[in-house]
Amino acid sequence: MNIKGIHHVSAITADAKKNYDFYTDVLGMRLVKKTVNQDDNSMYHLFYADEKGNPGTDLTFFEIPRAGRTYPGTHSISTTSLRVQDDKALEYWRERFDAYGVDQDPIKETMSRKTLAFRDPEGQRLMLVSDENNEGVTAGTAWDKSIVPQENGINGLGPVHLTVAEAAPTAKVLTEILGFRKVGTFDDRIVFETGEGGTGAEVHIETNPELHRERPGRGSVHHVAFRVEDEAELEKWKDKIQDAGFPNSGLIDRFYFKSLYFREPNHILFELATDGPGFTTDEDEGHLGENLALPPFLEHKREQIEANLTPLETTNE
Template sequence: MNLLGIHHVSALTANAKKNYEFYTNILGMRLVKKTVNQDEPSMYHLFYADEYGSPGTDLTFFEIPRAGHTYPGNQSISTTSLRIKQNDSLTYWKKRFEELHVTHGTIKEYLGRKTLPFQDHEGQRLMLISDEGVEGTAAGTPPTNSPIPPEHAIVGLGPIHLTVAALEPTKEVLTKMMGFNEIYADPQQTLFETSEGGNGAQVVVEERADLKRERPGRGSVHHVAFRVKDEDELSTWKKRIEDAGFPNSGLVDRYYFKSLYFREPNHILFELATDGPGFAADEEEEHLGETLALPPFLEADRSQIEAGLVPLHTKKET
């Protein structure tokens, strides 16, 4: 029973419209689901991914209009990396960021791979990471209706960077309970991977006891989710997590996948999520993300929910 890699990362934004413009028009990702936070339907929940909304490619955002500034620190998911196919694409992206005035760093090597750190308009900490020369978990499919050429497109989530006050408690959960293997360590950080490995199945943990705890706001990450094959395996994971002494949410039906949530010892929220049924459960694949999608248990409240949301036009012109 192995986790199959990263499933999705969910972050916070204060403005759904500006968020949509950045991730589709600048990064060229596809909006595959425009829905609401199922626990708080007054806010949007936007899902950006590859052409098909494949597990392992989803970067999602909860809109909290009054979200304050993020004060970075430990006990956090401090960087989300996004996969591209080849090293040469980083030069393309650096030029694009310069032309569009996107805050970015320099192309550099990170854990043996070429990368380019950057931030969105709200300070979300992101990094492009190249798949060149890296084997393992398969990438997604470049979006077709995108301003980014397919050879340079973002094709999935890469290693997720955690910053914690103490390495060992998180390491114990990742290795002894969740089945990750430690594959690299230096004085600053430790790299773990699961299943087939590679960029789509890795977590980096940095120990920074010198930092204060992060104060999250717009531009911060809420949680990271890991891929589980199906609901039967998710039930088995539930028992494993309970046997290890961790309180958890129990199985939660998110309609597009089934989930379970728990906090590891450094208070970072982990989710386990099934690969299916997927985002085409209630929309045709070619029209994903064009209208407000609601799971069946919220459909009766559609009028009230829509009245409380600022309209967000996401239908692509043909």
């Protein structure tokens, strides 16, 4: 049993079209799956990733059209990192963000890595992280048909940043249940890693007891998922989490992967997700994300589902 790294991060948008435009036209990520929230089929679920949605590269969004603004605070996943291959790529992004009017901070160095923090149009808190000095989990492959040159492209998810009022309960779950290792601190944040380590396998915990609890909305993160090898291993994790006294969802078939959800003591939603079978299960790799994809158990409701969605053109060209 080994958590291999970050699998995906799922966030909230109030406008699927504007979200699609930013993440494909500005960030140059590939939409690898246009589907619906399986728990509420009235909303889109969009998956952006590398060339074919390799595990560890997916940033996903649920569309909730009436989502209000986010009031940042504790009990939250407060920054999502995106990997690029080297420091030179960050200079490219700094200039690109200037050209597109993206809200950004200066490039800075954190734990021997250069980083560039920025916000999307809804205030989603994001950070580009250079892999120039990285050792650990291998990144994905940036899409070669992206508007962004492949050598500068986003190729995976980096460290996930949690903000809590008290770090110890979350740290205990990470280390004693999920098998993460504490590897250091910076700026009053504690760094944990799993598997092969590196930017694709880290969780950073910031403690700030003076903040109020976050009120999520558009631009907030719903959950983070961690990678496990397969369904057999996921079953073992279910038993371990139950034995530790944490209520959980049990195994859920998301068609593209199998999942299990539970909340750690600071009420942050963790998911464990299998590496496969992947996004090419129901679509050709060359045409991922171009049509509304539904898992077989929702296909009989296609007409009803499509009638409740605002059409979204996603040509991936």
